[in-house]
Amino acid sequence: MLKQAIENLGNHTIQGVWRIGFASRFFLSMLLHSGTAFRRFGLTIREMYFTGVLSLIIILVSGLFVGMVLGLQGYETLQRYGSESALGTLVALSLVRELGPVLAGLLFASRAGSAITAEIGLMKATEQLSAMEMMAVDPIARVVAPRFWAGVISMPLLAALFSAMGVLGGYLVGVKLIGVDEGTFWSQMQGAVDFEQDILNGVIKSVVFGIAVTTIALFEGYDAPPTAEGVSGATTRTVVTSSLVVLALDFILTAFMFRGLN
Amino acid sequence: MNKTVLDFWVGLFVIAGIGALLFLALKVGSMSTVNSSDSYEVIADFQNIGGLKPRAPVKSAGVVVGRVADIRFDNEKYEAAVTLRLDKRYAFPKDTSAAIMTSGLLGEQYVGLEAGGDSQKLKDKDRILITQDAVVLENLIGQFLYGKAQEGAPK
Numbered sequence: 439m440l441k442q443a444i445e446n447l448g449n450h451t452i453q454g455v456w457r458i459g460f461a462s463r464f465f466l467s468m469l470l471h472s473g474t475a476f477r478r479f480g481l482t483i484r485e486m487y488f489t490g491v492l493s494l495i496i497i498l499v500s501g502l503f504v505g506m507v508l509g510l511q512g513y514e515t516l517q518r519y520g521s522e523s524a525l526g527t528l529v530a531l532s533l534v535r536e537l538g539p540v541l542a543g544l545l546f547a548s549r550a551g552s553a554i555t556a557e558i559g560l561m562k563a564t565e566q567l568s569a570m571e572m573m574a575v576d577p578i579a580r581v582v583a584p585r586f587w588a589g590v591i592s593m594p595l596l597a598a599l600f601s602a603m604g605v606l607g608g609y610l611v612g613v614k615l616i617g618v619d620e621g622t623f624w625s626q627m628q629g630a631v632d633f634e635q636d637i638l639n640g641v642i643k644s645v646v647f648g649i650a651v652t653t654i655a656l657f658e659g660y661d662a663p664p665t666a667e668g669v670s671g672a673t674t675r676t677v678v679t680s681s682l683v684v685l686a687l688d689f690i691l692t693a694f695m696f697r698g699l700n
Numbered sequence: 701m702n703k704t705v706l707d708f709w710v711g712l713f714v715i716a717g718i719g720a721l722l723f724l725a726l727k728v729g730s731m732s733t734v735n736s737s738d739s740y741e742v743i744a745d746f747q748n749i750g751g752l753k754p755r756a757p758v759k760s761a762g763v764v765v766g767r768v769a770d771i772r773f774d775n776e777k778y779e780a781a782v783t784l785r786l787d788k789r790y791a792f793p794k795d796t797s798a799a800i801m802t803s804g805l806l807g808e809q810y811v812g813l814e815a816g817g818d819s820q821k822l823k824d825k826d827r828i829l830i831t832q833d834a835v836v837l838e839n840l841i842g843q844f845l846y847g848k849a850q851e852g853a854p855k
Contacts, residue, residue, distance in 0.1 A: 483707060483710045484706060487706050487710050491709045491710060491713045530728045534724060534729075594721075595713065595717025596717070598718075598721040599720040602719075602723045602728075628727075628729065631728050633729045636729060637725055641721070
């Protein structure tokens with residue numbers, strides 16, 4: 439009984455360490471083979487269509503609604519203290535620093551990450567990857583690396599669009615609907631949001647999330663057992679793991695970036 | 701999917717993304733973090749800076765003319781040395797005075813500059829000699845109470 443438990447623990451540990459090692463080797467070989475992704479940039483552009491352009495609708499709509507809700511709720515609280523002029527600051531800072539990169543990252547993981555895992559997992563299950571190897575085409579260079587770079591390029595753009603739409607949503611609700619003064623809304627926002635400290639840090643965050651989410655998605659797909667069950671399990675794991683990783687990374691990055699401020 | 705259609709959409713996506721970044725940089729944030737090429741620094745010593753923080757605005761006549769670049773403690777004078785980074789477009793006389801003020805009752809603190817009458821202008825690394833400290837609420841209340849006690853004292 440006890441022996442069984444210890445054996446289980448040992449087995450899990452070995453499996454875990456093995457997976458981490460495999461994932462790091464996968465990540466490294468992906469970086470080493472990314473030459474093709476840039477030399478044949480058409481491949482990367484094709485993937486950017488699937489990961490970036492097709493995620494646009496959900497990113498734009500969610501951004502708009504998150505901004506509108508922020509505007510409503512922020513106003514509700516701020517007007518109790520007679521400082522509804524700070525609404526622009528509240529909406530812009532929370533979007534640019536946290537909500538934009540994090541929510542865009544979560545949406546990206548569930549919209550694009552799951553698709554990447556399912557696609558690669560199925561390619562593996564139907565032995566397309568082995569067929570490529572037989573033809574002396576490196577599947578990492580031909581299939582994996584373009585998807586990685588497409589994700590890394592798309593993610594900051596999506597996060598920026600999310601934040602911009604959010605600010606617009608906050609503006610619509612705050613200024614157009616509730617009637618906060620337009621001048622104070624923008625000027626207070628511009629006074630509080632700094633380009634380097636806030637916007638650039640948000641962009642850095644979104645790049646990091648892009649790297650994390652696409653790497654996890656690609657690895658789960660590449661590592662999936664070549665069965666229908668295996669692929670579906672890998673897709674689920676992609677969404678769960680990358681969401682958790684995005685949240686954890688966000689906490690760490692925030693602690694480094696914004697602790698010294700204010 | 702047709703390749704040109706695909707290229708077109710990705711191009712549109714990239715343009716929209718960069719447009720959003722520009723919108724954030726120009727409309728939401730302020731690029732006005734005056735960079736060192738078109739600004740000059742002056743130093744002002746205060747005995748008490750209250751809650752002044754780096755990046756706080758420097759205003760003259762209510763207009764933002766620069767930002768607080770750095771706050772250090774001068775261990776020889778036991779005073780706070782505040783470095784102000786001012787926009788090159790605005791030159792101030794040598795006998796300009798600096799005061800730490802609060803916008804509104806509970807608002808953020810900023811440095812207010814009041815121009816003097818000297819014909820010479822402040823240059824890079826100059827010191828502002830006339831300064832006025834931040835008002836500390838506790839001291840004010842203390843003075844007020846002290847004054848009240850004096851009033852009520854039997855003559």
